[in-house]
Amino acid sequence: MRTVVVTDPPRTPLDQLDALATFGVATVHEAIGRTGLVGTGLRPIQDGARIAGAAVTVLSWPGDNLMIHAAVEQCRPGDVLVVTTVSPSLDGSFGELFATALRHRGVRGLVTTGGVRDVAELRELGFPVWAGAQNAQGTVKATAGSVNIPILVGGVVVHPGDAIVADDDGVLCIPRETVEGAIAASEARTLKEAESRLAYQNGELSLDRNNLRGVLADLGVEYVKASNA
Structure with missing residues (x-):
């Protein structure tokens, strides 16, 4: 060496x-x-x-x-x-x-x-x-x-x-x-997170904000009542 x-x-x-x-x-x-x-x-x-x-x-x-x-x-x-x-x-x-x-x-x-x-x-x-x-x-x-x-x-x-x-x-x-690109990307993500934080403080669900209900459906996840589970 x-x-x-x-x-x-x-x-x-x-x-x-x-x-x-x-x-x-x-x-x-x-x-x-x-x-x-x-x-x-x-x-x-x-x-x-x-x-x-x-x-x-x-x-x-x-x-x-x-x-x-x-x-x-x-x-x-x-x-x-x-x-x-x-x-x-x-x-x-x-x-x-x-x-x-x-x-x-x-x-x-x-x-x-x-x-x-x-x-x-x-x-x-x-x-x-x-x-x-x-x-x-x-x-x-x-x-x-x-x-x-x-x-x-x-x-x-x-x-x-x-x-x-x-x-x-x-x-x-x-x-x-x-690094310059990393700073720009981090600034954009910080803004996005701030918007999400405000939405969650106002009661919005992450499932809806991130459009995840369709992902669950595509993966075969079902919503059922406890009495029918």
Whole structure:
């Protein structure tokens, strides 16, 4: 495996990231055709956080956080650090000291397939994290990996500079080149959801609003009285 630190990848513009951050993961995911979710293996350590940032990617070896140290230098305001390992590892490779350094650089959060520790301190700092585990097991700094190369996170390929959106519902990756379209689609879906919300508040049924009665009929669903069931 080639070990490199790529220093100048193109990034999703900050104004686009800020626009994405106004939408929830579920809304964006539906708007872009239900793609890009990294799966259910990564969970937030906090409640209520919602971020969008440009991916700085890290490929490390199991039980080793050397490349996270290398990645900090490459981070800019608006970034999200995205970390995985060449084979599964849930060791606690990230903690409060890393978060302190990243906050100073304007990083918006961490997404990692591995483990994190110092969880109470991370929450107190208000540094958002989505991780594969909470684990006090420490790591070494002994094996070279790479920074800012394409990595695989939960079946999704994350390229450096891609947009990462994360909240209580999960983590979503949007290819950098498609972010503008994702924002437009998310705005349209948000408007549609607002119209539906108002309709439901006024008593309209989702069966009628979404024209689902015909779907039920086509599938052979019958309405019968309890006395005839």
